[in-house]
Amino acid sequence: MEKLVVDKDGKITIPPDVLAKRGLRPGDELELVEAAEGLLVYQSGVDDKTADWWNNLSEEDRRQAQAEARRYEFSSEKQRDAIWNEAAESLEVEAEGDEIDLPAK
Amino acid sequence: MTSPPSSVLFDKGVIRRVYERRVRLALGESPTLLQVEAANAYARLSAITTSLYITEQTANILLRRTPSFAAPLLIDLQPLRKGRYLRRWARRLRDFAFSPEDAIVLAYGSFGVNLTVPGVGTEAVVTADLKMAARYQTNFGAIELRFKIMINDLGSGYSNLSLPQMLTTSDVLTKF
Numbered sequence: 001m002e003k004l005v006v007d008k009d010g011k012i013t014i015p016p017d018v019l020a021k022r023g024l025r026p027g028d029e030l031e032l033v034e035a036a037e038g039l040l041v042y043q044s045g046v047d048d049k050t051a052d053w054w055n056n057l058s059e060e061d062r063r064q065a066q067a068e069a070r071r072y073e074f075s076s077e078k079q080r081d082a083i084w085n086e087a088a089e090s091l092e093v094e095a096e097g098d099e100i101d102l103p104a105k
Numbered sequence: 106m107t108s109p110p111s112s113v114l115f116d117k118g119v120i121r122r123v124y125e126r127r128v129r130l131a132l133g134e135s136p137t138l139l140q141v142e143a144a145n146a147y148a149r150l151s152a153i154t155t156s157l158y159i160t161e162q163t164a165n166i167l168l169r170r171t172p173s174f175a176a177p178l179l180i181d182l183q184p185l186r187k188g189r190y191l192r193r194w195a196r197r198l199r200d201f202a203f204s205p206e207d208a209i210v211l212a213y214g215s216f217g218v219n220l221t222v223p224g225v226g227t228e229a230v231v232t233a234d235l236k237m238a239a240r241y242q243t244n245f246g247a248i249e250l251r252f253k254i255m256i257n258d259l260g261s262g263y264s265n266l267s268l269p270q271m272l273t274t275s276d277v278l279t280k281f
Contacts, residue, residue: 021278023145046130047141049148050123053177054130061173062131068171069131084121087165089187089209091195099189102262103223 023047109281110228110270112156114185114217115147116210117163118233119274120178123147124167127174143233146274149281150231151181158185158227160213185217188225190259197251201244207237214269215252229270231277241271 004012014024024030028045046054057065072080089095122143129136136144150157159167164184167175195205195212203211214230232238241248249268256263272280 017279021275022141023149023278047145047148049151050126050130050144053127056177057173064171065127065131065173068174069128072125072128073132073134083170084117084166086169087162088206089160089162091192091199091205091209093192096192099187099191100218102188102218102225103220 107280109150109153110272111154112158112224112227113150113154113229113231113272114158114160114210114214114227114269115163115182116230116232116234116237117160117166117206119143119147119231120159120163120167120182122233122274123178124170124174139233142274142278146231146277149277153281156219156222156224156227157182158213158217158219159183160185160210160217161187162209183219183221185213185219185227187213188216188218190255190263191216194252194255197255198248200251201240201248203237203240207234211241211269215266226266227269229272231272231274233274235273238271238273 002015002018004014006012018024024045030041030045032039032041054062122140126136126140126144129140159182161184164179164182167179167182169175191212192209194216195208198208198211199205210230210232213227215226217227218225245268252266252268256266
């Protein structure tokens with residue numbers, strides 16, 4: 001938890017380590033939300049890699065992505081966990097047949 | 106700031122959050138803080154590290170997802186293959202109370218084989234799982250001792266293998 005102090009102009013300074021950790025740069029936007037808990041500062045900007053992905057999609061790909069996003073987002077947490085737990089790898093000795101020799105130096 | 110690792114293995118949880126960050130963007134919805142942190146760490150390492158890896162399981166999961174989401178990730182991320190004795194090492198790691206899934210990921214960090222640019226293991230494993238990271242750091246001395254005993258027993262072909270460094274997504278954003 002960081003403590004921020006409001007100066008006489010109503011400005012606050014975000015500590016440098018938080019800026020680095022969150023990847024925030026000059027010009028990035030933050031949202032200030034007046035919530036029941038108090039004031040929340042929310043990072044709304046998009047990192048370069050995610051932005052590049054979206055910007056490089058064709059119109060058709062964006063439509064497909066939005067349809068998939070709707071399916072994914074409206075599935076239950078259990079269903080999403082199932083997707084990401086598919087084909088779990090076995091630790092058993094019997095499964096070792098697919099291990100390969102290390103490349104020669 | 107320290108030097109970034111030259112090769113990293115992302116655990117499945119990080120890739121899941123990167124994927125879900127993109128889902129939220131496609132829907133025009135706000136991401137969670139954990140999704141933002143994972144996506145920022147992924148972007149940071151993509152910019153400074155050339156060798157980005159995932160496990161075979163993560164690659165197989167992505168291959169079943171819609172190409173508009175999965176294809177760009179599968180271009181960035183190379184799947185490592187399981188090298189000989191990877192599972193044996195994973196079973197040893199279970200003695201330190203790692204889950205089977207965590208043990209496999211950590212074992213890929215030492216015994217995962219890259220067939221494209223021949224090499225074994227990665228310099229770092231990147232995770233969003235703080236408990237796994239803490240367990241690894243806490244037990245590192247004992248894990249290292251166990252690792253050295255095992256690779257000595259395996260012979261000269263394995264003597265250059267090493268343990269990966271463990272980085273949380275938060276570490277990535279703070280250190281590099």
